[in-house]
Amino acid sequence: MENKIKFVQGNEACVEGALYAGVDFYAGYPITPSTEIAEVLSQRLPQAGGKFIQMEDEIASMCAIIGASLTGHKVMTATSGPGFSLKQEAIGYACMAEIPCVIANVQRGGPSTGNPTHVSQGDINQARWGTHGDHAIIALTASNHQDVFEMTIDAFNLAETYRTPVILLLDEAIGHMREKLEIPAAGEIELVERLRTSVPKGVDYRPYLPREDGRLPMSDFGGEHRYNVTGLYHDMWGFPSASPQVVNELLRHLVDKIDINIEKITRYKEYFLDDAEYILVSYGSSARSAIHLAKNRREKGEKIGVLELQSIWPFPHDLVREKCSRAKSVVVVEMNLGQVMAQVKASVDNPEKVFLANRIDGKLITPSDIKRLLRVIQGRGI
Amino acid sequence: MAVQDYIRQRFFPHMWCPGCGHGIVLNSLLRAVEQLELDKNDIVMTSGIGCSARISGYVDFHSLHTIHGRALAFATGVKLSKPELTLLVPMGDGDALAIGGNHFIHAARRNIDMTAIVMNNRIYGMTGGQFSPLSGCGIKATTAPYTTIDNDFNVVDLAAAAGATFVARSTVYHAKESTELLKNAIQHKGFSVVEILSQCPTHFGRKNKGGDAAAMMENYKNITAPVGSKTLEENPELLGRGIFVQKERPEYCQEYDKIIEVAMKGASK
Numbered sequence: 333m334e335n336k337i338k339f340v341q342g343n344e345a346c347v348e349g350a351l352y353a354g355v356d357f358y359a360g361y362p363i364t365p366s367t368e369i370a371e372v373l374s375q376r377l378p379q380a381g382g383k384f385i386q387m388e389d390e391i392a393s394m395c396a397i398i399g400a401s402l403t404g405h406k407v408m409t410a411t412s413g414p415g416f417s418l419k420q421e422a423i424g425y426a427c428m429a430e431i432p433c434v435i436a437n438v439q440r441g442g443p444s445t446g447n448p449t450h451v452s453q454g455d456i457n458q459a460r461w462g463t464h465g466d467h468a469i470i471a472l473t474a475s476n477h478q479d480v481f482e483m484t485i486d487a488f489n490l491a492e493t494y495r496t497p498v499i500l501l502l503d504e505a506i507g508h509m510r511e512k513l514e515i516p517a518a519g520e521i522e523l524v525e526r527l528r529t530s531v532p533k534g535v536d537y538r539p540y541l542p543r544e545d546g547r548l549p550m551s552d553f554g555g556e557h558r559y560n561v562t563g564l565y566h567d568m569w570g571f572p573s574a575s576p577q578v579v580n581e582l583l584r585h586l587v588d589k590i591d592i593n594i595e596k597i598t599r600y601k602e603y604f605l606d607d608a609e610y611i612l613v614s615y616g617s618s619a620r621s622a623i624h625l626a627k628n629r630r631e632k633g634e635k636i637g638v639l640e641l642q643s644i645w646p647f648p649h650d651l652v653r654e655k656c657s658r659a660k661s662v663v664v665v666e667m668n669l670g671q672v673m674a675q676v677k678a679s680v681d682n683p684e685k686v687f688l689a690n691r692i693d694g695k696l697i698t699p700s701d702i703k704r705l706l707r708v709i710q711g712r713g714i
Numbered sequence: 715m716a717v718q719d720y721i722r723q724r725f726f727p728h729m730w731c732p733g734c735g736h737g738i739v740l741n742s743l744l745r746a747v748e749q750l751e752l753d754k755n756d757i758v759m760t761s762g763i764g765c766s767a768r769i770s771g772y773v774d775f776h777s778l779h780t781i782h783g784r785a786l787a788f789a790t791g792v793k794l795s796k797p798e799l800t801l802l803v804p805m806g807d808g809d810a811l812a813i814g815g816n817h818f819i820h821a822a823r824r825n826i827d828m829t830a831i832v833m834n835n836r837i838y839g840m841t842g843g844q845f846s847p848l849s850g851c852g853i854k855a856t857t858a859p860y861t862t863i864d865n866d867f868n869v870v871d872l873a874a875a876a877g878a879t880f881v882a883r884s885t886v887y888h889a890k891e892s893t894e895l896l897k898n899a900i901q902h903k904g905f906s907v908v909e910i911l912s913q914c915p916t917h918f919g920r921k922n923k924g925g926d927a928a929a930m931m932e933n934y935k936n937i938t939a940p941v942g943s944k945t946l947e948e949n950p951e952l953l954g955r956g957i958f959v960q961k962e963r964p965e966y967c968q969e970y971d972k973i974i975e976v977a978m979k980g981a982s983k
């Protein structure tokens with residue numbers, strides 16, 4: 333089969349990625365600017381024998397995909413701002429019960445109803461800490477449609493590998509912008525299927541007993557092993573337990589299975605970093621402006637580079653420290669009040685050299701916005 | 715199969731208080747499953763949070779103990795993704811109709827094939843006796859020290875109005891009748907609601923001078939009468955027991971299969 337070329341919105345690129353990855357169950361509630369993901373999937377899923385359901389709210393959508401994942405399906409939901417807030421309790425449940433699922437959040441301006449049709453990257457911290465309690469999470473992002481496609485596939489692969497919810501943090505500009513997408517032939521990109529148990533019928537199956545490599549083999553609901561799934565701390569059979577040892581070990585397992593694998597999970601791109609004196613760290617649609625500016629200034633002989641993060645959580649502190657160690661200044665380019673900047677500051681040896689170039693007014697941050705700040709940092713005036 | 719083969723015996727004795735009605739609901743339900751000769755692997759029980767919700771841990775089915783109020787939403791995902799499974803969804807009254815009220819009416823509207831069991835004890839038991847949307851007016855609860863002024867829902871009317879195609883009510887005093895109703899509900903193709911009045915002597919009974927468990931159960935006998943009976947006709951203040959709604963309407967998963975058929979034809983053109 334040949335590669336297919338399409339001219340699509342970012343939200344459609346996300347759908348293409350999900351379908352390529354094998355999504356076969358979607359539950360959602362319409363909310364701008366994520367609606368096209370639901371609309372296109374409502375058409376495409378049944379064509380492939382999959383299921384789409386429009387639930388009564390965002391909470392129900394999140395719960396429904398968890399239920400469907402337990403019967404062995406690859407599942408996703410998509411939302412924006414307020415909907416993401418509503419989903420948090422059930423996202424926490426999926427973390428605790430270790431259920432693979434993908435949640436796309438096409439970010440819009442917040443808090444509250446905020447700025448529905450405008451761009452923002454304000455949900456970075458919510459993706460990490462939106463639900464209560466300690467836990468780990470994986471969150472990916474993308475700055476162009478080819479990457480949206482690939483990161484969506486990655487989101488499914490990581491969810492199935494680590495039995496965890498994976499959050500796809502897109503933004504309004506990426507979601508609604510149109511550009512070229514090349515869809516590779518089936519089989520070209522590797523897909524991960526969840527590990528299924530090899531324990532035969534009648535033999536004690538322990539759904540929460542990790543193998544040596546940390547993975548938990550699953551059994552589909554409706555299959556031969558009947559087990560319990562709960563959001564309470566639970567033993568290896570899935571039954572509630574408040575034993576200090578069980579609680580301690582389970583929480584550490586939930587966090588460690590992600591943190592220990594940070595190198596396998598981290599995704600990034602770099603542009604002109606080798607000799608860069610000024611490094612722009614960015615992601616999503618703001619990374620496009622950062623990359624544009626860097627290319628432009630390189631032509632004029634300025635040593636500017638870009639580190640584009642494609643995975644935000646777990647935050648790649650070591651990577652950022654290493655890449656930024658020789659830079660005079662590091663400028664984080666994002667459309668919020670410095671959510672990733674705080675992480676970058678915590679990563680580098682000298683936080684004083686980290687600056688923020690941002691916009692929070694619902695307008696895209698432009699290369700000239702970034703340039704203005706850079707000039708100040710460089711001591712060259714405006 | 716014997717009824718004890720449907721339970722996870724290692725978790726007994728259960729955590730419910732002595733005299734709690736929930737054990738009787740479990741008994742009625744298991745006897746229904748036993749009499750229908752259902753395969754344990756075909757059943758998924760989804761519950762929410764609260765005393766009632768612990769029921770899913772005791773049954774040897776696929777069991778999903780979810781978050782407060784959302785049992786039906788989880789169950790919808792399970793059922794639609796694997797329609798051949800039988801979904802049993804026991805819920806407490808607050809679980810089903812306060813925080814879960816939205817899911818309740820929408821599951822009924824869709825007419826998705828599952829059996830919702832409202833274990834109605836008119837109180838939040840696990841959190842220590844706060845009033846629920848089924849408490850009704852004039853009830854004492856830890857959050858209603860001067861008695862409640864909140865009206866309650868009539869579960870039967872609400873379920874019927876929302877579109878449930880099977881609606882029934884019974885009490886734990888009438889355990890065998892409950893089994894019959896549950897059998898009908900499980901066999902019914904569509905969204906079934908069975909309300910079972912179940913006592914919480916620990917919180918509701920103590921605060922409202924309901925007497926001990928036996929007295930509370932006795933009361934269920936006195937305040938109810940079978941649907942269609944003369945007693946009920948003559949005493950409209952009594953609560954009806956039995957089947958209120960039983961009708962055919964297209965079931966959601968089956969309708970979705972038709973969507974797939976249409977979509978696939980369109981795609982192959």
Ligand code: SF4
Pocket residue numbers: 729730731733734735736765766835839840913914915916917
């Ligand atoms: S608190 Fe009430 S509902 Fe809960 S177990 Fe005790 S008697 Fe039953």
